[in-house]
Amino acid sequence: MHPERVLDAIDVLERRQQAHHVGSPEDQCLAVAPARFRHRPILPYYSHFVAEVAVDRERSAARIESDIEHLSGAAYTRSTDAIRRYAYTPEYRSTLDWFAGELDSIGFMVTEDPVGTMVARNRPPGEPAFGVGSHCDSNRNGGKYDGTMGVVTALEVCRLNAEHDLGLPLQLISFLEEEGSGFGQMLLGSRIIAQRITEDDLKERFRAVDDGRSFWEHAEEAGYEPARWRECASVLDGLTGWIEMHIEQARVLQDTHNRIGLVDAIAGYVHADVVVHGRGDHAGATPMDLRLDPTLVLAQTAIELERLARAAGRGTVGTIGEIEVDPSLVNAIASSVRFSLDIRGPVDDAYRGVATEIAAFAARAAEERGMRAEYAERQTLPATRMDDRIVGALEAAAAATGEPYRRMHSGAAHDTMCVADRVPTAMVFVPCKDGISHHPAEEADPADAALAAEIILAAIASLH
Incomplete structure (x- = not known):
């Protein structure tokens, strides 16, 4: 553990005199730990990069809505009443295959790590790239938006990058088993990547909720190579930064009339x-x-x-x-x-x-x-502090849109906590109606996701 101090959120906005929609003074107090790694440059400079792009938000919102609705169809869920998909099921496989097809169509190379986390790049492996993504598995009684909207929004960032010929090096990740519905272990894919588990966990302790067999056995049966699990760490190789978009899963944004939440710490x-x-x-x-x-x-x-x-x-x-x-x-x-x-x-x-x-x-x-x-x-x-530079870039991009936003912390755990072990990270939240999540009644606005995609794209573009 590292010693911590309390820092006002306004102070961490380098050389900024005012915070925009930061909430109450109590909400502005953040835990700041000393850096555990030396940050590399976020992105190399690309001479052909265009800093300002006119994004058609309505078009993005329509695509995001269409994608989410498609992924709520019968081929992508094990339940007629809710979204239910988890590792090594046919419905989860179909979801990964759909994303792979969409990413392939815009020139991304799509692979999976030895246990099934999906990785897509528009640059060769090992070259510097900025990471975006989330997870597309669900709670067993889940809604359409938790996790999936984050991966769909990351896909939209990749589409916009290609359509506007920005040339930004990007890597999209959809982590395995964030919800723990298959094996009762939250953040499992990202914990494997972060090497926060042991081989005995995978062989013995982590067992399927459905039949009690081990994660190792299920992974092998699905065609993966769990014996190579330590190689999963290479998923983060070359990443110069990471942004995950997610629904808030609470009602702070709704009740404070903000469309975007910029996460500066995860509880x-x-x-x-x-x-x-x-x-x-x-x-x-x-x-x-x-x-x-x-x-x-x-x-x-x-x-x-x-x-x-x-x-x-x-x-x-x-x-x-x-x-x-x-x-x-x-x-x-x-x-x-x-x-x-x-x-x-x-x-x-x-x-x-x-x-x-x-x-x-x-x-x-x-x-x-x-x-x-x-x-x-x-x-x-422990709490996970987000990277000040990336949060600052997101804040500048959010302010430029003229839409209401606020800085906030996340009370829920996310894969970003594991990514932060090695990579500078941040998160963007969008509201969900009445804070409902992990339930079929979960609802979020694709227009907010489209705004988030624009902000994320602009932030990545500015970090050169």
Whole structure:
């Protein structure tokens, strides 16, 4: 871990005097860690490059809408009620093949890494290029836009680059298994690329939700070579920068009347469990003053978690999303209760402090009632700071459009977190209606995606 300091968002806009739609002062506080790598030049200079291009947004929006609607057809989902596609299924294969055909038509070379992440380039492998993309797998009860709109928008950036003869070197990536629907592992493709997993994970620990067989077995059956998984790291070779576009999956942009969100940090998180051990008794025969009811500690902890997260501020949030009561009977006092903790935010010290305090609170609350509470951490991931130079270029491009935008952090995890291990990165958000995501009712406006494509193209063009 690197020491961190808090920096006002206005200060990180090099030599800019004002921020545009940056939100409240609390929202402007970002965690800034020292750089973990030396940034290379974002793009070499191309003498034939044209800095200003008149993009037909209506045309882009129509293409993006058509692409998304096409990819919601029966050939691309395993469900009649939702979008459901994940690694090594025929529907996922059809989705990759469709993107490959579109990219081939504009002169991109399309390949896949040894486990199935799709990579398309308009330059030979190893040459410098700027990365764009997202993921095209879905939640098991997903909508049309999560991930897929990001890859479609990246495709539109590539189309515009070709149509306007800009000559920008680009690489599009569609990461394998971002949602974890196939093997219960979020960000799996990008974690493999970042070498954040082990061979034992792929051979033994990561198993298919559908049939329990290993990732390794499924990958081999689909024609891939998981034994070469370490070579997946080469996907990022030559990348001089990376921008991922995604739907926001919240309602901040909608409620603040902004069309674009410029992400300057992705929240880190702590996932943990608390188990409170009480005493199971009869619900009617046991007087109130003779009970050891673990659900009371759950209730106290839930209220304290809200208080701690609010007090921590700086984008910190806390959620209890899973509750298991044993024996879970209407007429029985529980003998034990397990509840999960999801605590996250863009400032590591803030959200991790909440995790430490809530663990201590649960233990103390249980002890005061004659019970015992155990805290166990499942996983923790640090916040990921976006690259100031790329965010600045995106902000300049967004301002030039005259459309409303704001800087913000992402509360959700994204593949960009893994890319950032080696490459300067940024993200662009577009609104989704009422913040609904991971649901068939998910909705986003292709016109906003077209605006995002224009901004991303202009930002990449300016970074030379």
